[in-house]
Amino acid sequence: xxxxxxxxxxEMVGGGIPKNGRVLYSxxxxxxxxxFMISALSSALAQGTSCLVILPHTTVEAFGNDxxxxxxxxxxxxxxxxVFLDTIDRERIQKLGPSQEARKREWxxxxxxxxxxxxxxxxxxxxxxxxxxxxxxxxLEILESARNSGASTYILELLNFDGAPxxxxxxxxxxxxxxxxxRSSLHPLPQxxxxxxxxxxxxxxxxxxxxxxxxxxxxxxxxxxxxxxxxPGSGKSTFVTSACRNEGEEDTGVTxxxxxxxxxxxxxxxxxxxxxxxYGTPGHTASDPLVPPSFKRAMGVVLxxxxxxxxxxxxxxxxxxxxxVHLTPLVIAANKSDLPGSMDExxxxxxxxxxxxxxxxxxxxxxxxxxxxVLESLVDSITQVS
Amino acid sequence: xxxxxxxxxxxxxVSGGFDAGINVLILAPAMSYADQLAYTLAKPLxxxxxxxxxxxxxxxxxxxxxxxxxxxxRFTGVIDAITKSSTPGIMDTQRMMFVSxxxxxxxxxxxxxxxxxxxxxxxxxxxxTGLFPPPIRLCVNSISTxxxxxxxxxxxxxxxxxxxxxxxxxxxxxxxxxxxxxxxxTLSLIKQLMNCVIEVKLENNISYLxxxxxxxxxxxxxxxxxxxxxxxxxx
Numbered sequence: 329x330x331x332x333x334x335x336x337x338x339e340m341v342g343g344g345i346p347k348n349g350r351v352l353y354s355x356x357x358x359x360x361x362x363x364f365m366i367s368a369l370s371s372a373l374a375q376g377t378s379c380l381v382i383l384p385h386t387t388v389e390a391f392g393n394d395x396x397x398x399x400x401x402x403x404x405x406x407x408x409x410x411v412f413l414d415t416i417d418r419e420r421i422q423k424l425g426p427s428q429e430a431r432k433r434e435w436x437x438x439x440x441x442x443x444x445x446x447x448x449x450x451x452x453x454x455x456x457x458x459x460x461x462x463x464x465x466x467x468l469e470i471l472e473s474a475r476n477s478g479a480s481t482y483i484l485e486l487l488n489f490d491g492a493p494x495x496x497x498x499x500x501x502x503x504x505x506x507x508x509x510x511r512s513s514l515h516p517l518p519q520x521x522x523x524x525x526x527x528x529x530x531x532x533x534x535x536x537x538x539x540x541x542x543x544x545x546x547x548x549x550x551x552x553x554x555x556x557x558x559x560p561g562s563g564k565s566t567f568v569t570s571a572c573r574n575e576g577e578e579d580t581g582v583t584x585x586x587x588x589x590x591x592x593x594x595x596x597x598x599x600x601x602x603x604x605x606x607y608g609t610p611g612h613t614a615s616d617p618l619v620p621p622s623f624k625r626a627m628g629v630v631l632x633x634x635x636x637x638x639x640x641x642x643x644x645x646x647x648x649x650x651x652x653v654h655l656t657p658l659v660i661a662a663n664k665s666d667l668p669g670s671m672d673e674x675x676x677x678x679x680x681x682x683x684x685x686x687x688x689x690x691x692x693x694x695x696x697x698x699x700x701x702v703l704e705s706l707v708d709s710i711t712q713v714s
Numbered sequence: 715x716x717x718x719x720x721x722x723x724x725x726x727x728v729s730g731g732f733d734a735g736i737n738v739l740i741l742a743p744a745m746s747y748a749d750q751l752a753y754t755l756a757k758p759l760x761x762x763x764x765x766x767x768x769x770x771x772x773x774x775x776x777x778x779x780x781x782x783x784x785x786x787x788r789f790t791g792v793i794d795a796i797t798k799s800s801t802p803g804i805m806d807t808q809r810m811m812f813v814s815x816x817x818x819x820x821x822x823x824x825x826x827x828x829x830x831x832x833x834x835x836x837x838x839x840x841x842x843t844g845l846f847p848p849p850i851r852l853c854v855n856s857i858s859t860x861x862x863x864x865x866x867x868x869x870x871x872x873x874x875x876x877x878x879x880x881x882x883x884x885x886x887x888x889x890x891x892x893x894x895x896x897x898x899x900t901l902s903l904i905k906q907l908m909n910c911v912i913e914v915k916l917e918n919n920i921s922y923l924x925x926x927x928x929x930x931x932x933x934x935x936x937x938x939x940x941x942x943x944x945x946x947x948x949x
Contacts, residue, residue, distance in 0.1 A: 357875040358823040386814035390802035394814070397805070415815070457817065460865055487820040489871035512827070519831050 330377065330450065330481065333367030336549035340536065341506065341528055347449075349505040349529075351483040352498050356491075359521055361510030363547045365485040366399050369452050373406035380439070380448040380479065381410045384418040384457035400545030411446045413438055418457065432466060436473040443477035451482040459486065464494075468502055495526050505529040510540075513710065520627065520710065523549075538603070539627070554706065556593075557609040557647055558632035559640040563663040566693040567632050568593040568608040571703060597703075604707070628657045628706040632693065633680075635662040635670035641679045648680060657709045658686055661702045665690035716849050718762070718886045720755055722945050728930040732910075734849070734884035737877050739905060741893045742914035746921050748890055749855055750783075750940040751914065756853035756888045757785035757943060763833050764790045764851045765826065769816040769859035772797050776855075777810075783943030788839040791832075793825045808832055809839070817863040819872050826852075826876065830883060850885035852876075857904060858892040866900055873907055923947075 329344035338344050345351055345368070353368075355361040372379050383391050391414070396402035403410060421434045435458075442448065451474055458467040471482050488494055488509070498504040507526040512519050522539040538549045556564050556571075572595030593608035607626075629651045633644045651658050662676055671679070673688045682688075687705060691698035717731035725731065732738065738755065742748030749770075757780055758764040764785065768776050773794035780790045791809045798804055798812040806812060811829060813821035832838045833848050842848075854860075854876075860869050873889075880887050891904055893913070905911060910927035915935070922935045937948040 355820060357819075357872065358827040358879065360824045360827065362820070362824070385817045385820075387799070387802060390798050390814045393803050415817075454820075456820065460868055485820075487823070489868070489875070519827055 331371040333371030334547045345506060348480040351506045352504050353485045354488040354495055354509045356488060356511045359510045359512045360542060363398055363542060366395050367547060368483055370399055372450050373408050373410060376408045378447050378449050379410040380442055380451045381412050382453040383412060383414040385454055386415055388412045388414050398545060411442050432470060435470045439474050440477040443474045443479045448479040451479050453484050455484040455486045499527045551603055551605050552627045554604055554606045554628045555626040556606060556630045556632060559643040562632045562634045563693040564608045564632050565593050567699055568595055568606055570693055570696045570699040571595060571606055572597055626656055628710045630659055630661050630702060632661045632663050635665045636667050638671060645680055657706060659702055659706050660688040662688055662690050663693045666692045716884060719759055724947060725928060725931055729928055732886045735881040736909045737887040738910045738912060739908040740890050740912045743894045743916055744892060746914045746916045747940050748914050752853055752855060752888050752890050753779050753783050754940055754943050754945050756851045757783045758789040758851060761845045762849040765829050766853045767793045768855055769795045770855055773810040791829045793822060816860050847884050852880055852885055852887045854889045856890035858895055870903055877907055
């Protein structure tokens with residue numbers, strides 16, 4: 329196994345990348361996911377693996393500086409130094425003329441020569457320009473040729489403008505073993521990045537999305553947090569309980585006490601490939617100071633109101649102001665909407681003074697499908713690709 | 715919705731400026747003052763920010779040009795695709811970021827996102843004005859250079875994504891393209907991405923422009939010059 333260099337990712341894929349594997353790190357435009365490749369490279373070098381890095385877009389020196397800055401430690405501190413083919417090689421190959429066949433032969437010759445002379449085991453290739461120069465099939469054939477010279481594993485980074493259909497081709501037509509897509513959305517503002525394990529050949533149907541941040545040269549996966557808040561007695565605990573209860577499954581929700589002896593509900597659930605933690609804020613006014621700090625790392629907020637108690641909407645309005653300061657996606661769950669005398673959506677919107685882009689759902693918090701629908705809508709608004 | 719003043723009375727008096735989310739192509743021959751025109755349209759006014767993607771000039775030169783145009787450099791950021799090839803060790807700052815070359819669309823996209831994030835988080839400069847979303851003018855100087863390094867189809871996809879993001883954050887985009895260096899198919903494809911085209915031509919060493927795509931604004935050719943960050947149109 330070759331470690332991905334990211335602990336959380338290694339755990340997700342069962343320890344790392346199998347030898348002889350084909351790996352694709354697909355980056356959606358604008359997503360800072362370059363550390364996936366750099367981390368894997370650093371990790372392979374630290375293990376003493378002989379690596380070739382193909383950089384058609386930049387020079388060795390500029391890449392070395394970027395890698396050191398991104399990862400915190402320079403590649404030159406690794407026990408094993410990589411070998412490179414860089415933009416200068418590409419320029420020389422381009423000068424061979426318009427014949428794609430001639431240029432392909434030269435790429436293959438250079439890669440095989442470097443691999444043979446250095447007993448290269450793993451190739452790291454920035455694939456954009458090979459893809460552009462030769463197309464997908466021929467570009468991959470060029471890399472495949474290295475297998476004849478002993479380099480049995482290759483790991484690609486690609487700027488992906490074509491989305492899921494292109495990734496399907498890598499899996500279906502070219503038998504890639506691991507395909508990871510780094511993506512982003514502009515919500516919560518300004519950017520929320522996450523990766524999706526689209527495919528792992530040794531773990532079929534293993535599709536999972538995990539948000540990540542970049543911190544001190546590391547990719548740090550984290551569990552998204554959704555906050556359920558609302559005025560006292562609006563049904564927050566009921567909402568959280570319904571969210572996590574699965575028929576025939578163990579209840580994943582708990583209620584615990586914080587240091588101030590206040591009850592906090594939370595639960596876990598799996599939704600749209602995300603593992604999500606749902607927190608309920610304490611309901612009593614004495615706990616109000618706790619509420620704003622809890623918004624800070626929330627990726628979405630469900631504001632539960634009691635549709636039969638208009639008198640409580642003033643405190644709901646205050647909560648909305650606190651949420652919108654952080655520009656966190658917000659949905660309103662109007663609980664007890666099935667009871668006589670409950671307010672309709674228009675009345676709720678008017679009383680809360682909310683714009684049309686904040687959805688209001690008429691629900692009953694004791695009905696699990698209602699609660700799940702609210703959460704699904706919120707997760708969609710968080711993860712919608714810009 | 716926010717309106718971006720252009721400094722061109724013809725536009726500002728009719729429509730109040732460029733609407734948020736609009737993309738403007740400046741189609742111009744070489745040496746027609748088109749880059750000065752672009753910088754003038756892209757310079758940040760009070761409370762605004764500018765991001766310049768420069769494939770032709772170094773970051774320091776861009777900042778100087780903006781200062782000459784009367785812009786506050788504290789609110790101007792540059793993504794420089796030139797300097798790194800000769801100075802590989804150059805470090806990014808909040809307002810100057812460097813990519814290895816104009817081929818590096820991955821790097822350009824990431825630096826653009828990072829700069830937007832810095833602006834939204836209020837870390838771009840001291841004296842943030844608190845407008846939200848922060849008004850951002852993007853200037854790409856130039857699409858012509860990017861087309862020399864990447865295929866048209868790839869660049870089209872890249873610009874499409876860039877424009878979608880800009881629209882989402884309610885920014886405005888100014889893009890320069892040399893009208894003499896590319897075939898009709900290229901010009902037509904790039905125009906498809908835009909809401910407004912400002913064509914520039916040179917006759918007897920005099921620059922003319924015409925504006926297309928802004929309702930109520932005449933599409934006639936007008937003589938113009940750019941002086942100290944002001945676009946002056948003549949009858």
